Amino acid sequence: MADLTLTRHFAATPERVFEAISRPEALLQWWGPEGLRVESDTLDFTRLGPWGSVMINADGARYKVTGQVTHVDPPRSVGFTWAWHDDTDTRGPESHVTFTVEPDGSGGTLFRLSHVDLADEDAVANHNTGWSSSLTKLDALLAT
Template structure:
């Protein structure tokens, strides 16, 4: 029974691991400053027209992503833990046009230096369903690809 519960819980978690060709301090910076986030936040071909963040433990954020066909999606949450340059933990929920929030998940981004590169471990849980997790996996994977494409040239500029 316990194994079945553990397996079910694993189905409701998302982990993405990337090795980014940029120093850890820089990767942390592009997660922590709105002027950087607007350049890579969201899946491929999306834009980030709005990003408000109070980047401190207990601080809130609210940002939007816009799909290629012009639809906006809003996400909101709070920063639970910030350890520069190693870890950012925040709550994540979608917010609809009426200000109603969907189910809340917890996201942790853990960064560690591997030489001049950065190992990034992204974790989000718990999802309501495997389908919900899979849709986030696709979006976040594209988002991490955009992060890499944005930050790697910055890392080589120094």
């Protein structure tokens, strides 16, 4: 198993960042790498239970990921399981994601993404690319 940790600083307050990383209407604005659109009726990290999303690229290829929200601790953290589905909609190996939000002492926020129990270093590299692109979109959303 392999792990990925990404850290970002956002100029927004921890409460604003937590809202953006947990509420469905905000998640849909930044979720998924740049160039993909997202379909979801269960992308919600405000409560425990199932979640899911389908990301669609410009060619119409669909990438489905689902899991369970395992904890919600406003405005500090949210955690959820994560598993991709294959072309037959079979759910693959499960990993776990935690978003952590901390005040930075100057009115901004230190944000940490931890994605653990990934299959191997290739999975870490792929998720690093996807999450980094998604966090670029989150930064843009928080700047508005």
